[in-house]
Amino acid sequence: MKHESKQRSQEQEQLAASSAQQTNTREFATTEELLRHDAAQVEVPPAVADRLAQSLRNEPQPERSWWQRWLKR
């Protein structure tokens, strides 16, 4: 009886491990679906926006058009 319960316990452990692995396995019907899933996990590093903001601060101010200069008289 003890042997049977130990065996049953081992079987249950194996099933649990197998289920755990199965729940982490995904199937993607197409390459595009896989890539979309991948794309959804990828975030743009925040440093890019910081760097871009700095670059924009260094951009020369655009010249006002003639009508803007005229209106500001």
Place this chain on the structure above:
Amino acid sequence: MDACVNEATGASALPNPLRSLPGTEEFAELYETHSKAVYYLALRFLADPQKAEDVTHDVFLKVYRKFGEFRGDSSIRTWLYRITINHCQNLKQSWHNRNMVTTADDTVWNTTAASAASPLRALETKELGERIQTTLAALPEEYRLLLLLIADNELSYEEVATLTEQTPDAVRGKLHRARKAFAAHFAKTA
């Protein structure tokens, strides 16, 4: 400014520093809408996160400077991708491996046993991104680009054809081979 929670995803999102600049609200919104797509394309095409950051920065800086020249004869996404692809290809040409000759042969992919219709099965682990990157990097550049562009739901076959300078029919034909090649190589990365 405090970090805010994205209502759609529930994830916390840092405030966009571009919104703090006067007169750039429209541009900041453009960045928020399209930066992920631009970065992902550059990342998976170049297989280099630092270069992908550089490309993303350069693309949007160019957009900021040239937005007045955008004629609206394509979608904004297509225009952004056009700039991104040009940047990526310029970067690759300026690399030290410009003179390396590839022995990749299209017929190699056509003799593989993998079917383009087979599901791709993968453990959902952090290694999945690495496997995808390894697989894409092994493909001919043309296949890599096609797969990345067609994966974007916002692009039609016609837009992908325009971006890759071929007909939609040619895109469909090459896509079949590209998917097959991807599946074959992806299976080897397991």
